Amino acid sequence: MGLLRALLDVILPVVLVAGVGALLARRFPLDRTTVTKIALNALTPALALQTILTTEVSGRVGLLLALGFVLLTLIAAGLGWLSAVGQPSLTRRSAAVAVSIGNNGNMGLPISLFALGQAGLDQSVLIFILSVVLTFVVAPLLYGAHQGWRGALIGMARLPALWAMAVGLVIRTLGISLPTGVTRGIDLLAAATLPMILLTLGIQLGSTGRVRLTGPVVISSLLRVAVLPALALPLGYAVGLRGISLQAFVLSAAMPTAVNAFILAHEYDGDVEFVAHTVTVTTLLSFASAAVVTALLPWIGSLG
Template identity: 55%
Template sequence: MFQALLNVVLPVVLVAGVGALLARRFTLSQDTLGKVSLNGLTPALALSSLLGTTVGVGEGLHLAAAYFALALSGVLLAFLATRRSPGMTRRAVMASVAIGNNGNFGLPVALFALGQPGLDQAVVIFLCSVVLTFTLGPLLYGSAGGARAGLLAVARLPVVWCIVAALLVRLLHLPVPLGLRRGIDLLGQAALPMVLLSLGIQLGQAGRLSLTGPVFTAVSLRVLGMPALALGLGLGLGLRGLGLQGLVLASAMPTAVNAFLLAREYGADSETVASVVALSTLASLVTAALVVALLPQIGGLG
């Protein structure tokens, strides 16, 4: 576990820590950084990864199905754990448990823990998490458009069209000019440090935390319950080796900041979600390191 903390979690903490320090010293716009990451760098990372990935179509679909099953199982667990809470708080906990930070936390951790093959797996999960976030989030928070509005929001994201473009290039065996590929790769390489800086800035600008029962319930389910559930569910669905490792590692990620942004957008219990995001991020520094330390054993199961 110490090696996992030193070699996997420490680099993430260092880069995010720089972002937090910058947020304390300067007035920085989260919206601007978010737009750069979401609309510029992350699409390039997805395109670069999918063009060079070793993940086959069948393997990717298998992993995606397991991820969606895990997220829905997390929603059910959160519902059962908070059935006595007010409706708005219960929905906030359900979203906080289901929507993990598989982008600016999950991608670099996967790269450091499992190398390029692990990053390829993590990109598949991240793309699934984008779809999940912008459909399940609005649905749980009670937006006027519901899941339909969420799907339309997903369809407008550049990362989706980059996925389509990459799949077409691979299926049709189209050549990609070397200069274009190098430009895409260069942008993609900038994505991970940028999203980590953004995460640190978001944490550095965080306000006062709300330490309530639902918050602790959501944090516990997110960083402890979801990895255990992912292991059992993954084995039950036939995942083995790197696929199982990728699913369990993704499940150990904290609640995504997007869960808070959507809660604020739709007038939900954003105070609860914001506290879950901050606390689960801090807690996951330890729990994610534990999961990383157990990845060799997890990869040998089955």
């Protein structure tokens, strides 16, 4: 897929829908918290459940994706920490969080669907769930939250998507057939997920004030959207990912800093301003990085 085609077929639909959300945020006083809660607690669990019930991703591939993603997250946190040498401790911790926590939901899922189809989306849903779990582990540990592992475990236990995946695994293992009405209800919620999370992304961007480009913000942003995809390719290959799994893994690394990083900076008294600016800058840059990676996907898929 050429760069121009990647921009038109993959990135443009994302920009258009997110742009509608941004315009709505500029025009109306929208409650971002409510919209985010709907996406996180109702729609995403339905998509996760549907994916588990219908996916053909093998257990082995799932484990390799998990291994690669954990390793890449740890490397990203280390790079973020090193990138802010000489800055206050909270800024260094915030840089580690901002570089390591990617937006594999709002950005990652739609782009994966447009670039790789349903098979790629199945892989990306698993990556998204992994990213959510690691978010509630990495950020509290980096910020030195007083709750430590206990708080991280409690945070994970509260994630509806994890419970939806657990239910899906039980249903699939036992060979249970759901009533047609239930299946259709799940499908409707799952189908609403991608448009809603793109609108949510646009609302968040539209509500953002003026961006301040400092040295640490620029460095962290480039690490997130430019360096990580370059590292993800050899890392994913080394752990055994091939074909569409490797493509989805590398594509996920080109995603911007997650808005959750900003929320957690508030929660744990991090450098909120730094993280907010990094979220905005990486989101804008990621349209270009995702287009470049998308153009390289045929070559990435041929490796092996």
